[in-house]
Amino acid sequence: MARIGILTGGGDCPGLNAVIRAVVRKGCEVFGHAVVGFRNGWRGVLDGHVMELTPQTSRGILHRGGTILGTSRTNPFQVEGGLELVRENLAAYRIDGLIVVGGEGTLSCAARMAAEGVNVVGAPKTIDNDIAATDFTFGFDTAVQIATDAIDRLHSTAESHNRVMMLEVMGRHAGWIGLYSGLAGGADVILIPEHPFDIAEVARHIRHRHAAGHLFSIVVVSEGAVPAQGTIELPAHEADQFGRPRLGGISYSIAPEIERRTGFETRVTVLGHVQRGGSPTAFDRVLATRYGIAAIDLAHDGAWGRMVALRGNTMTDVPLDDAVAELKRVPEELYDLAEVFFG
Numbered sequence: 001m002a003r004i005g006i007l008t009g010g011g012d013c014p015g016l017n018a019v020i021r022a023v024v025r026k027g028c029e030v031f032g033h034a035v036v037g038f039r040n041g042w043r044g045v046l047d048g049h050v051m052e053l054t055p056q057t058s059r060g061i062l063h064r065g066g067t068i069l070g071t072s073r074t075n076p077f078q079v080e081g082g083l084e085l086v087r088e089n090l091a092a093y094r095i096d097g098l099i100v101v102g103g104e105g106t107l108s109c110a111a112r113m114a115a116e117g118v119n120v121v122g123a124p125k126t127i128d129n130d131i132a133a134t135d136f137t138f139g140f141d142t143a144v145q146i147a148t149d150a151i152d153r154l155h156s157t158a159e160s161h162n163r164v165m166m167l168e169v170m171g172r173h174a175g176w177i178g179l180y181s182g183l184a185g186g187a188d189v190i191l192i193p194e195h196p197f198d199i200a201e202v203a204r205h206i207r208h209r210h211a212a213g214h215l216f217s218i219v220v221v222s223e224g225a226v227p228a229q230g231t232i233e234l235p236a237h238e239a240d241q242f243g244r245p246r247l248g249g250i251s252y253s254i255a256p257e258i259e260r261r262t263g264f265e266t267r268v269t270v271l272g273h274v275q276r277g278g279s280p281t282a283f284d285r286v287l288a289t290r291y292g293i294a295a296i297d298l299a300h301d302g303a304w305g306r307m308v309a310l311r312g313n314t315m316t317d318v319p320l321d322d323a324v325a326e327l328k329r330v331p332e333e334l335y336d337l338a339e340v341f342f343g
Helices: 016-030 042-047 082-092 104-115 140-161 176-185 199-211 251-262 272-276 282-301 332-339
Strands: 003-008 034-038 050-053 097-102 120-124 164-169 189-191 217-222 266-270 306-311 314-319
Touching: 003 016, 003 042, 016 034, 016 050, 016 097, 016 282, 034 042, 042 082, 097 104, 097 282, 104 120, 120 282, 140 164, 140 176, 140 217, 140 272, 140 282, 164 176, 164 251, 176 189, 176 217, 176 332, 189 199, 199 217, 199 251, 217 251, 251 266, 282 306, 282 314
Parallel strands: 003 034, 003 097, 097 120, 120 306, 164 217, 164 266, 189 217
Antiparallel strands: 034 050, 306 314
16 A cells, blocks of 8 residues: 655646545545645645545535645745755655646646656646646636636626726736637637737727727736737736746736727726636536546556646646646637637
């Protein structure tokens, strides 16, 4: 019997509890392993903060958002002696291997740990859907559904007041949420990080739409959208422990420019952490469950240094290094599809 650890790192995400539940159920009931949860991501490994996980303690959590283990954006390689502390605590709790559930930052740490000889398996989690080597990450479908519902609701108030309504969604370097929710919700303009925008062109789309008799417009903007060089300036942002900017609020810089250039009242709604909360969709519950089962299978087989991944409808696994080598960004042809509906 082995002792398998599990942690959830980075931003919370619908579906995390489904992964935990799957790991515990198959790990304990099928393989006969003990499963130990580390609290609050990598911070729990550094601090030795653990909780024993059993089929009994993990019941009733499939539909719950967030994570019963807690999470953080702690980077152990930014802590003096962090690697050695991780080794010591894994040994102290007799952990044979660690399942790391997280996004780009958390899995990058896992890849470095694997390179240092630590037994780790990765499971991709991010509402941004930007992890390479897998077609979809759980949490993305839920976030898109929440954003689409918001667009649907904004349509009615936009039409009632003849306004431009701007909805800001998450997406630091990749605009998957913005693109999918914008397409699903019938947005008139979609601004994403992969496609630098010209504010003059955005205003032209909106004026064209209003001239055609449509007296309201919906603009969806990813928090990481970037203006074309020489157009408008955006404020700088602080960075987290992984060197990534803490984004949010770009719409408050764009909206006044749209209003000034079009003459149409422009209002902003920033969804923010609403996109992360609440129950996961059925798709995300199933996907997260499949990831959890695949992760404990890899751990049982001693296939360390790998990440579970979805290819088509098939569950597979890839080297962690490959998974975090680059971000999965929205391809140009998909954005071209969305542009058909602009203006």
